[in-house]
Amino acid sequence: MKKIGQNLFTYVDERFKLQGLFDFAKHKKVPEHEDSFWYYFGGIALFLSGIQVATGIMLLLYYTPSIEAAHESIQFIMSQVKFGWLIRSVHSWTANILIGILFVHMFSTFFLKAYRKPRELTWITGFFLLILFMAFGFSGYLLPWNELSYFATRVGTDIAGSLPFIGKWLKGFILGGTSVSQATLSRFFWFHVALLPLAAFTVIVIHVLLVQILGMSVPLRLKDKKVKEISFFPDFIYKDALGWTLILVLVGVVCVFLPWEVGKKADPFAATPLGIKPEWYFTFMFTTLKLIPSHVLFIEGEQLAILAFMAGGIFWMLAPFLDRKAARERPSPVFTWIGIIVLLYIVVMTVVTYTVPKL
Amino acid sequence: MTKKIFSIAVFSALSLLPLAAFAQKNSCLDCHSGLEAELKAPAMSFAQDIHQQFGLTCKDCHGGNPAQASEDKAKDKTFKGAPKRTQIPEFCASCHSDAAYMRTFNPRLRVDQFSQYETSKHGQLLKKGDAKVAVCTDCHGVHGIQTAKFPKSATFPWNIPQTCGRCHADADYMKPYGISTDQLTKYKDSVHAHALFEKKDMSAPTCNSCHGNHGAFPPEVKSIGSVCRQCHPSTGELFAKSPHKKAFDDMGQSECEACHGNHKIERPTTAMLGTTDKAVCVQCHDKGSKGYQAAGELKTLLDGFDARIQKEGATLVLAEKKGVEVSEPAYRLQEVNTVLVSAKNLVHGLALDEIRKKLAEGEQTLADVGKASAAALDEAKFRRKGLIIATFFLALFGLALFLKIRSMRKPA
Amino acid sequence: MERRRFINFFFGGSFLATLAAFLYPVIRYVLPPKQAEAVQKKVAAAKMGDLAPNTAKIFKFGSVPAILVNTQEGQLLAFSAVCTHLTCTVNYEAATGTLFCPCHNGRFDMAGNVISGPPPRPIETYIVEVVGEDIFVSKKA
Structure with missing residues (x-):
């Protein structure tokens, strides 16, 4: 038995030169210290992305991207297809958990200043991945063509439309027309299953490659101390797998007890239901737009907020270059405070969205 | 700034335009617009009046000559002035009973309002000289008369109860007549008022649907059944074939009203059947009689079937709460409900066999739904079981990983 | 050595069991359902x-x-x-x-x-x- 395995490996190795890869994995070391807990979130995010690809491919088997049939096909998946409820619930729930994990991953990287030289590009590709996954969320949300997603998309694209200069054009591009219609559904479907996966896959490859080449960053305050190391394979991978196992149990429990709802079919002629909200990870921006006064000085409040978010995003993306101190391996409390403020802002605004009535 | 003043000026000038148009050839308006309070009111409110929309002016009802500028000349011998309250019906009827004249405005408008009014309780009392009773203007207004199709008019369906109630719910006003004044409050609790006010269903009956409008009169014992049959014909048909028909006639009992009441007709439930105190059957059927026994059977039959529908419905809701899709059996259950509603209507025919036969039609579907709802619950259980198994394997795998990690650490 | 073999066996076994628990729903999902198509608006x-x-x-x-x-x-x-x-x-x-x-x-x-x-x-x-x-x-x- 063992011999067959060895022969098979030799056969493959002679052709694919796998040994080098194994050697790399075996010799690669991962630092282990009190903050290394945060290292695992990247792996979890990667694992959940894998689940998304697998369940997404399976949903494609029964989903129909047309406004006549989209909602019905989801209903069909949830009721008629064996384990359809499970596959779809896993896809929807994992999408949300994934975005949550990405936020944790991002903030832990930020607070540990792991973005500092030479890992600037890892940070920037990570930032792009967050944007891409939020775009995944936004486009996927419309696909079941239900009331909530329909109106959330209308509101969301209206916001994009209020951008100065490019707003109108951008809204038209996203919608594929002037309103949320079949063209929009086709487009969102195209984004969700073709364009975004391709883009995300490319960026993930670069991101993971950079992590492999550069190794894990050690927190600033430990740089002069001797840090224990464990081997990447199999020790770190096993620990990673333990994290994945735990998250799988979580996904299983929520999917069985709270299967994702189908909702009412979208009716373009119905009045907008009260309290329409986007998915939770957009709410901090959404609520800001609602709370900001209609005019701040000489410009429209909404436009100001959108511009502020864009400027904030660019600042956030360029943090490795702006944080000169961290780049020189010195503590940078200013950036820690910026991170705390940003985190607090997002948390407070999100909590406000769900707790303040009639917002 | 000047632009603003200009636009205000233009706007106010435009809004006065209709008045100005009148003023040119209507001395009635010229004068009355300048008068105070109730002498000014006609000039102001007539602009909204349906008669105005058909091109009629003051003189078409009140006579006189609006072309004349002075009051003396304008109020010539054709001038009728304001009619006395007791004369109002005839005043309106001078046009509204003239079929040839009315046809020129609206060929479909009825012209029998006055003759109907004369037969109404209001009309009869007015003839006897009682000026307190309702005349045309009490319901239709005076110089701002709207059609019954205009939602703000007092004769629009959902305003009618209040219009009648203005007098009939006023205990002081109604005192001399010795009739109760609780009709409006009672009506407001009825299933009909619920349909009218909550569901905004304009076809729901209001006061005039049963009492008539111009010929308003309380329906008599003999005619109540015919009134209800206007909307509930099948129920009336069933009742006419039932043994109750003869019994009620012999006793001089009104048909529907005996069980359902009049102004406060509530949504009928099976609580009305059976042998409890709330049941209407025991009003006549004494314990031990055949009717008493049948009343009990009726209730058991319908309640039993209803309970089964409720039970399946509840099971489906439960299964849905547990995340199982049940739209298909819920759809089938609707069919069974059709059977139950039909069977409940058949109660009016009192033929137990007919009801049994009807209910039997729903048995098969009900059984199917029962199977489906049980399957839905099983599915929910299966999901939980599956989760337990998968979680168990995952836990084992997690434990194995943990042991692996520990054993790796040791040699190092 | 015995212990090590046991852990390896346990590891492999539980991994396969978990895999089976995941593959079962996937296979059932891919098999054509009783009602072949979703009911549509049309x-x-x-x-x-x-x-x-x-x-x-x-x-x-x-x-x-x-x-x-x-x-x-x-x-x-x-x-x-x-x-x-x-x-x-x-x-x-x-x-x-x-x-x-x-x-x-x-x-x-x-x-x-x-x-x-x-x-x-x-x-x-x-x-x-x-x-x-x-x-x-x-x-x-």
Whole structure:
């Protein structure tokens, strides 16, 4: 038995030169210290992305991207297809958990200043991945063509439309027309299953490659101390797998007890239901737009907020270059405070969205 | 700034335009617009009046000559002035009973309002000289008369109860007549008022649907059944074939009203059947009689079937709460409900066999739904079981990983 | 050494079991379901020739019953079959050429309007399209 395995490996190795890869994995070391807990979130995010690809491919088997049939096909998946409820619930729930994990991953990287030289590009590709996954969320949300997603998309694209200069054009591009219609559904479907996966896959490859080449960053305050190391394979991978196992149990429990709802079919002629909200990870921006006064000085409040978010995003993306101190391996409390403020802002605004009535 | 003043000026000038148009050839308006309070009111409110929309002016009802500028000349011998309250019906009827004249405005408008009014309780009392009773203007207004199709008019369906109630719910006003004044409050609790006010269903009956409008009169014992049959014909048909028909006639009992009441007709439930105190059957059927026994059977039959529908419905809701899709059996259950509603209507025919036969039609579907709802619950259980198994394997795998990690650490 | 072998065995075994627990739903999912297709907004209600003139057929439209009528003149009309009074299912009455609700004798004309009885509102009408041999019914958008 063992011999067959060895022969098979030799056969493959002679052709694919796998040994080098194994050697790399075996010799690669991962630092282990009190903050290394945060290292695992990247792996979890990667694992959940894998689940998304697998369940997404399976949903494609029964989903129909047309406004006549989209909602019905989801209903069909949830009721008629064996384990359809499970596959779809896993896809929807994992999408949300994934975005949550990405936020944790991002903030832990930020607070540990792991973005500092030479890992600037890892940070920037990570930032792009967050944007891409939020775009995944936004486009996927419309696909079941239900009331909530329909109106959330209308509101969301209206916001994009209020951008100065490019707003109108951008809204038209996203919608594929002037309103949320079949063209929009086709487009969102195209984004969700073709364009975004391709883009995300490319960026993930670069991101993971950079992590492999550069190794894990050690927190600033430990740089002069001797840090224990464990081997990447199999020790770190096993620990990673333990994290994945735990998250799988979580996904299983929520999917069985709270299967994702189908909702009412979208009716373009119905009045907008009260309290329409986007998915939770957009709410901090959404609520800001609602709370900001209609005019701040000489410009429209909404436009100001959108511009502020864009400027904030660019600042956030360029943090490795702006944080000169961290780049020189010195503590940078200013950036820690910026991170705390940003985190607090997002948390407070999100909590406000769900707790303040009639917002 | 000047632009603003200009636009205000233009706007106010435009809004006065209709008045100005009148003023040119209507001395009635010229004068009355300048008068105070109730002498000014006609000039102001007539602009909204349906008669105005058909091109009629003051003189078409009140006579006189609006072309004349002075009051003396304008109020010539054709001038009728304001009619006395007791004369109002005839005043309106001078046009509204003239079929040839009315046809020129609206060929479909009825012209029998006055003759109907004369037969109404209001009309009869007015003839006897009682000026307190309702005349045309009490319901239709005076110089701002709207059609019954205009939602703000007092004769629009959902305003009618209040219009009648203005007098009939006023205990002081109604005192001399010795009739109760609780009709409006009672009506407001009825299933009909619920349909009218909550569901905004304009076809729901209001006061005039049963009492008539111009010929308003309380329906008599003999005619109540015919009134209800206007909307509930099948129920009336069933009742006419039932043994109750003869019994009620012999006793001089009104048909529907005996069980359902009049102004406060509530949504009928099976609580009305059976042998409890709330049941209407025991009003006549004494314990031990055949009717008493049948009343009990009726209730058991319908309640039993209803309970089964409720039970399946509840099971489906439960299964849905547990995340199982049940739209298909819920759809089938609707069919069974059709059977139950039909069977409940058949109660009016009192033929137990007919009801049994009807209910039997729903048995098969009900059984199917029962199977489906049980399957839905099983599915929910299966999901939980599956989760337990998968979680168990995952836990084992997690434990194995943990042991692996520990054993790796040791040699190092 | 024994312990190590045990752990390896345990590791591999539990991994395979977990894999099986995941593959089972996936395989069941991929197998064609009993009802082959999702019910759509547009429903194939009947085939041409299914309905003789002056007859009708009740069919499932989404989650509600609907009725396809072939009138005496051979015109195809479709309606919601849910009575607007107490949601009973209405039938086509050939003798009068109207929709008739058996519960309380509500009656609707072929434009969906109430003719008589307690129904408060007209019944919803649908669009009928004939494509080849199939009769499709869809909601008015």
